[in-house]
Amino acid sequence: MFFNSFIFFIFLAIVLPVFYLLRGQRQKASWLLIASYVFYSYWDWRFCSLLLISTVVDFFVGRALHAADDETRRKRLLWVSCAVNLGILAVFKYFNFFAASIQETAASMGMNVDFLHLNIILPVGISFYTFQTMSYTIDIYRRKLEPTHSFIDFALFVSFFPQLVAGPIERARNLLPEIARLGKPTRTQVSEGLALLTVGFFKKVLIGDACGRIVDHIFGQPELYKSPELLAGLILFSIQIYADFSGYSNIARGLAKLLGIELMKNFEQPYLSANITEFWRRWHISLSSWLRDYLYISLGGNRRGNGRTYINLLTTMLLGGLWHGAAWTFVVWGGLHGLYLAVHKMVIGDRKVADRLAYTGPASAVKWVGGVIGTNLIVLLTWLFFRAADFDQAWYFLDQFAHWQGSELSGRFLGIVLSFGGMMVFLDCLEYFTRSHVWVLKLRPAAAAGICTAVMIVVLLFMATVEPMPFVYFQF
Amino acid sequence: MTALKGILLFAVTALVTLLFLDFWLQVAEIQPPLENRADEGLGPVYRDNVRFSRFSEGFFLGGANEWGYLGRGAPRERTPGTVRIALMGDSFVLGHTVFERHHFKKYLARDLAATLGRPVEVLNFARADYCLWNMHQHYVDYVLEWDPDLTLFFLSDGDLTPGYPADPAMYPYTEYVDGLLRTNRDFLQSGKRRLYLRLEPVLTTLALPRLGFNLLKVIDSGQWQGMLLGKLAPEWGAGDGVQLGEVPGPLSASALAKPGPVLPEVSVRVLEDLAGRGRVAAVIQWEVRPTNRDVIVDSGMPVVELAPVWAGMEARGEDPWWWDVTGQRGHWNHAAHRVMGEWLVGEVGGMVGR
Incomplete structure (x- = not known):
């Protein structure tokens, strides 16, 4: 079920009133659990079983981990959790990818291993909920978290519908306590939730989907388009993926607030970052912090010298790339980001990276703008590998950029890119300089209501007449 | 007073x-305003120099020229030595699914110019939903002013026995009364046109009313169930949403074998009239009912068949109606435009090369 579909509004029209009418945490949690499984089964009910397997295994492993004192037994238990979750991922997401890679390698050596293929589809959101539930057992293993004794609470933690299929990837220590005290949302939560929903739908439907229509055509048949059009397609994709994913995150956070639950922020105006390190503190925060806490630090982080730090950064980002999708293009995407991060780390050494513009005069602003443009340019290059169907297509784009061929539609495409880009920059600046995702609430209530109402009218009109596009990150 | 101020602030x-x-x-x-204006002689036509985009099936980014027809145009006065071909047809010929440079008219103009050794311009006067009666009226009252060397009338079964004629409350059309062909202009008195004229300043300035209009079409066509209920909607088709309108494409083999609707006399007379005027040809868009083909051939117009083009594509495993990106079947895709443009060079070259 897409958030940007009317069936989801009908779903909400049932879930929310019942949730408000129910009394008591246990009833509310049970209701949300049912709703979450209905939400997931709308896509394909069979894959609810995977969700349930992850839930059951990690619930009992968590309890056993907490009870065990013997370090060997604790390690074995953690391996069970990791093996089950990563095993599900390996089979459903990566098996065919690695099998195809083996086939290609074998074929190059004259061997035939064509039997290696599973006819399976990728369960929606599998990468998100497996990482989320793994954080639970890892945190208990590290003795940073006490296990919950409520199976319903834990099952809801794994399957909570607002963030089930595309995050934010929540930590058990944040979300479980929120679930344990489920009650009525406060007035502030309701108003913030509605504001987040409005901004989220605007970003997703009117920016993300509208960009996506053009992007899909250009990446679908790039040979039909000339250099400026291909460049526009790439820039529009960088706008689409941000609007789509941050819009989704806003909707998820807004929905959670309407249920009285606070989810973490997933984006903090990443395209206003002045360097790549800052970018990764602002982009997909729940994943980057997950990779930092459970992978980068486990590899040794920056505690084993510079050389090892660079290797750890590269390894973490390569695996982060692979997390996104089972294709070598995603690995290159992650590898490029790892390389950027390692080079940046090499350049700055032990100096701290500023987390936002510190204005000390015009020179600082110019330097900041230069940093932002430079960061966006190197990030833009990585998006090519992220979006391209394969390396041939990515090279085709690069070749067309190198052998520039003008287009009679350059002006039109420039106008489109500036319009979408301008709107995203406008929204990001509002967030950046007010330091709030719900900046609209800083206005008088009637004005805020007027803006939100108008935006939702346009969003609904657009939704009603245009085929809904799935969230880009649903495929991961 | 405070409440009133709040309401006012909200509204503003x-x-x-x-x-x-x-x-x-x-x-x-994302959404252009209405690109048409209500012309007294032709019904809705493009506003001069209007630019717009379309995303159904394919991706279109284009517009009308200063003379109000689609694409880069040419003035009425011809440049000496230039060969001019006019296209008449419906949404297939119009080509709201491809950039102008991918439209078959561009391949036709380019390759024909190379063949003839003279500049060739192809002007696209097609309109969505046009049937033969609309094409004839448009041709007689407007296109002839452009003095084309050849006008290609793209025809299918539906054009001769209209099942989807352009709205008679909005468009003029040719009719056959008392043994004569004449233009029916009843649309000038229609309530729908009067409403249209009243709303035109808003519809051609703002995009949101156009979105509202699209919504009405979704409701009117019964697709609201799919829009609201997604895959839970009864008789659900492909996709999780809405497709506006239907594309009247080729008939199936079984439909072709059945007798079609009785051919209106006006269609026969229009074909005869066109044939009598000369410098016209009929392009049969795809396989049509044998009786309809006979009528076209018997009219005396030169005939170009496109069925072999599509058969050739299908033999190569290509589907001329399939849009990969949007996963829909509909109008001619890019490959179809290219192959068709190249085919037409051979077919019409002799007609204008004399």
Whole structure:
């Protein structure tokens, strides 16, 4: 079920009133659990079983981990959790990818291993909920978290519908306590939730989907388009993926607030970052912090010298790339980001990276703008590998950029890119300089209501007449 | 008083936001305002120099020229030595699914010019939903002013026995009365046109009313169930949403074998009239009923068949109606435009090369 579909509004029209009418945490949690499984089964009910397997295994492993004192037994238990979750991922997401890679390698050596293929589809959101539930057992293993004794609470933690299929990837220590005290949302939560929903739908439907229509055509048949059009397609994709994913995150956070639950922020105006390190503190925060806490630090982080730090950064980002999708293009995407991060780390050494513009005069602003443009340019290059169907297509784009061929539609495409880009920059600046995702609430209530109402009218009109596009990150 | 101020503030901010978003929808080419104006002689035609985009099936970014027809145009006065070909047809010929440079007219103009050794211009006067009666009226009352060397009338079964004629409340059309062909202009008195004229300033300035109009079409066509209920909707088709309108494409083999509707006499007379005028040819868009083909051939017009083009594509495993990106079947795709343009060079070259 897409958030940007009317069936989801009908779903909400049932879930929310019942949730408000129910009394008591246990009833509310049970209701949300049912709703979450209905939400997931709308896509394909069979894959609810995977969700349930992850839930059951990690619930009992968590309890056993907490009870065990013997370090060997604790390690074995953690391996069970990791093996089950990563095993599900390996089979459903990566098996065919690695099998195809083996086939290609074998074929190059004259061997035939064509039997290696599973006819399976990728369960929606599998990468998100497996990482989320793994954080639970890892945190208990590290003795940073006490296990919950409520199976319903834990099952809801794994399957909570607002963030089930595309995050934010929540930590058990944040979300479980929120679930344990489920009650009525406060007035502030309701108003913030509605504001987040409005901004989220605007970003997703009117920016993300509208960009996506053009992007899909250009990446679908790039040979039909000339250099400026291909460049526009790439820039529009960088706008689409941000609007789509941050819009989704806003909707998820807004929905959670309407249920009285606070989810973490997933984006903090990443395209206003002045360097790549800052970018990764602002982009997909729940994943980057997950990779930092459970992978980068486990590899040794920056505690084993510079050389090892660079290797750890590269390894973490390569695996982060692979997390996104089972294709070598995603690995290159992650590898490029790892390389950027390692080079940046090499350049700055032990100096701290500023987390936002510190204005000390015009020179600082110019330097900041230069940093932002430079960061966006190197990030833009990585998006090519992220979006391209394969390396041939990515090279085709690069070749067309190198052998520039003008287009009679350059002006039109420039106008489109500036319009979408301008709107995203406008929204990001509002967030950046007010330091709030719900900046609209800083206005008088009637004005805020007027803006939100108008935006939702346009969003609904657009939704009603245009085929809904799935969230880009649903495929991961 | 405070409540009134609140309501006023709400209304003003909502209105300002709507206007701002409307402006943005237009500059970002997400949704253009209505691109037509109601012409007294021809019904709805493109506004001069209007630019717009389309995303159904394919991706179109183009517009009309200063003379109000689609694409880069040419003035009425011809450049000496230039060969001029006019196209008459419906949405297939119009080509709201491809850029102008991918439209078959571009391949036709380019390759024909190379063959003839003279500049060739192909002017696209097609309109969505046009049937033969509309094409004839448009041709007689407007296109002839452009003095084309050849006008290609793209025809299918539906054009001769209209099942989807352009709205008679909005468009003129040729009719056959008392043994004579004449233009029916009843649309000038229609209530729908009067309403259209009243709303035209708003519809051609703002994008949001156009979105509202699209919504009405979804409701009117019964697709609202799919829109609301997704895959839970009864008789659900492909996709999780809405497709506006239906594309009247080729008939199936079984439909072709059945006798079609009785051919209206006006269609026969129009074909005869066109044949008598000369410098015209009929392009049969795809396999049509044998009786309809006979009528076209018997009219005396030169005939070009496109069925072999599509058969050739299908033999190569290509589907001329399939759009990979949007996963829909509909109008001719890019490959179809290219192959068709190249085919037409051989077919019409002799007609204009004399």
